[in-house]
Amino acid sequence: MEVKKIENKCPFTEAMELLSGKWTLSIVNTLMTGTMRFNELERAVTGINTRMLARELKALEANGVVYRTAYATVPPTVEYALTEKGRSLGPVIQVIQGWAVT
Template sequence: MVNHTDHPGGANMHEEMRRAFALLSGKWKLEIMWLLSQRVHRFGELRKAIPGITQHMLTSQLRELEADGLISRTVFAEVPPRVDYAITEKALGLGPTMEALTLWWEKYGKSIVPKPGARGRKAKARSENGAA
């Protein structure tokens, strides 16, 4: 069996993959990147497109993705200010991975049991008010 953990030159591939996973970890990062791979979005558009995400969490995830060079943020000097978010060339390199995930989902997605709806204060408030 071939060892894929260590590479010539002393690189520990397990540690390198942990770094890669850390870039993409977070409940919303992959969804944000998938949306931005489709087109440029504004903050409000992203918030509406991702049910359950809070403004604080979206801001946090966008900042992390920008700091890691996976998305870009462009501020336009307008009144009111306009901010666009786009995927970067670096993140476009993940395209084959996203395509593989799409193909996997098309093949196996129907066999995955859906998880229960949202949890937390907002979900509780909706259920108490009779909303689904």
């Protein structure tokens, strides 16, 4: 599965490649509330399916926006949380939310 890893281009183009997944910012926005497990995330992001969520999370992890913690429980549990880079998307999300309701 080809992960959307970003080569270095102009910063804006690079940022848009990272942010332009249909679900990317909805996932980041949902994780702003805190660490979540895969199925919690799947329930919270309306309309997303398991395959899309797995693909988006893999790309977000590859691009340093999300980090993943696996616990050796039985069955194993995996949690996702925002990195500092992920948290720094707060203002981007807020301005899009503001634009969305005007």
